[in-house]
Amino acid sequence: MPEAALAAATSFDVPLLVFGAVLMGGALLSGIAHRSFLSLTALFVLAGFLLGEGGAGVLEIEAGSGFVAVLATVALVVILFRDGLEVEGEMLQREWRLPFRNLVVAMPITALIVALAAHAVVGLGWTESFLLGALLAPTDPVLSSSVVTNPRVPRVVRHSLNLESGLNDGLALPAVLALSAALRVGDQDFTWWQFVLQDVTLGFAYGIGLGFLATLVLPRTRGLAVGIPDHQKALYALGTAFATYGIAVLLPLEGNGLIAVFVCAITFGIRRPELRATFEARADDIVEIAKLGVFVVFGSLLTLDDLFADGWAAVGLVLVTLLLARPVAVWLALLGTRLRQDVIAFMAWFGPKGVATMTFSLLVLADEIPGNDQVFNLAALVVFTSILVHGLTDTPGSEWIADRVGADGQVTRAAVPAPAR
Numbered sequence: 001m002p003e004a005a006l007a008a009a010t011s012f013d014v015p016l017l018v019f020g021a022v023l024m025g026g027a028l029l030s031g032i033a034h035r036s037f038l039s040l041t042a043l044f045v046l047a048g049f050l051l052g053e054g055g056a057g058v059l060e061i062e063a064g065s066g067f068v069a070v071l072a073t074v075a076l077v078v079i080l081f082r083d084g085l086e087v088e089g090e091m092l093q094r095e096w097r098l099p100f101r102n103l104v105v106a107m108p109i110t111a112l113i114v115a116l117a118a119h120a121v122v123g124l125g126w127t128e129s130f131l132l133g134a135l136l137a138p139t140d141p142v143l144s145s146s147v148v149t150n151p152r153v154p155r156v157v158r159h160s161l162n163l164e165s166g167l168n169d170g171l172a173l174p175a176v177l178a179l180s181a182a183l184r185v186g187d188q189d190f191t192w193w194q195f196v197l198q199d200v201t202l203g204f205a206y207g208i209g210l211g212f213l214a215t216l217v218l219p220r221t222r223g224l225a226v227g228i229p230d231h232q233k234a235l236y237a238l239g240t241a242f243a244t245y246g247i248a249v250l251l252p253l254e255g256n257g258l259i260a261v262f263v264c265a266i267t268f269g270i271r272r273p274e275l276r277a278t279f280e281a282r283a284d285d286i287v288e289i290a291k292l293g294v295f296v297v298f299g300s301l302l303t304l305d306d307l308f309a310d311g312w313a314a315v316g317l318v319l320v321t322l323l324l325a326r327p328v329a330v331w332l333a334l335l336g337t338r339l340r341q342d343v344i345a346f347m348a349w350f351g352p353k354g355v356a357t358m359t360f361s362l363l364v365l366a367d368e369i370p371g372n373d374q375v376f377n378l379a380a381l382v383v384f385t386s387i388l389v390h391g392l393t394d395t396p397g398s399e400w401i402a403d404r405v406g407a408d409g410q411v412t413r414a415a416v417p418a419p420a421r
């Protein structure tokens with residue numbers, strides 16, 4: 001083996017050993033984690049932190065290395081494809097209005113409030129502030145699993161939070177990419193219409209076209225589809241995700257590969273809804289491994305000095321993000337819905353920051369753009385805090401809303417009878 005190749009392979013020996021050991025330990029401790037306030041997400045991030053730069057220093061990963069960028073990209077491809085597949089199945093259900101309001105109203109307001117706080121409290125420039133807002137706008141049900149799986153929580157609430165968290169990754173992505181591009185080339189040299197025309201528009205076009213083509217190649221009742229085992233169909237769907245990304249970024253007219261993957265998955269799921277359950281049942285482990293790898297790497301890059309480099313300003317930003325931005329945004333988004341105030345309060349609190357923020361932040365950190373370290377550390381502190389506080393309140397919060405709503409499951413205010421004439 002050539003020296004360069006041997007050195008490259010050896011550099012991954014320790015990370016592979018650590019990741020294997022953490023996977024084994026996480027599996028053994030999963031029962032304890034399920035009964036405690038810590039999720040597996042928290043355990044993997046904490047393991048990465050304790051073994052990385054901020055702890056024992058066993059896991060040494062360069063933030064700007066190609067490994068971090070590749071891991072973040074692979075994780076995003078599988079996560080966005082999985083999220084895109086779920087869109088149609090969820091949207092066909094009756095309760096689509098609440099998540100729709102949270103996506104188109106609450107999410108942008110959350111990003112705006114975080115950006116204003118980052119500029120005013122921390123002193124970030126406007127572009128960096130809006131990038132941080134875009135990073136912290138998505139939510140993650142993994143960090144509040146009891147909320148979306150506890151049958152005592154009203155179904156409409158579980159459905160709304162689950163669908164919102166599934167879709168907001170893809171919706172936040174264009175903003176993160178655009179703002180990163182603006183910082184990379186300089187605010188004065190960045191052309192918004194060119195980015196939208198090329199990256200976003202071509203990303204959508206490639207996603208729709210390749211998703212449609214992939215379903216044609218695998219017809220429903222004839223040809224190659226006959227006799228293919230379900231696990232091979234799941235691999236076919238996963239292959240479609242990676243092929244879509246590769247084609248989108250390698251064509252002479254380059255589009256955004258991640259946007260293409262998300263749109264391709266939506267197209268794929270609409271045309272072949274029967275493959276959605278097949279993919280989820282058989283490719284879920286692959287998605288989980290990619291996510292857990294991101295958690296370990298994310299944790300390994302954190303140090304206490306970096307997390308609190310901005311001092312009390314960083315703490316203030318965390319408080320604004322978790323206690324002000326999300327609650328205000330959700331309250332404004334749900335005005336006029338006749339939802340009970342305790343239900344709105346519950347939905348406003350459970351907007352934890354997780355895998356999307358981690359993965360997008362790793363992409364930003366691996367990119368050579370001004371201020372990426374500071375943006376990453378601020379986002380990381382919010383995620384780290386969210387893991388703890390939402391993990392602590394997950395089960396008690398679910399029981400609280402279940403007791404408040406009661407057996408009838410009524411989540412709306414009682415109608416006020418019209419006065420007699």
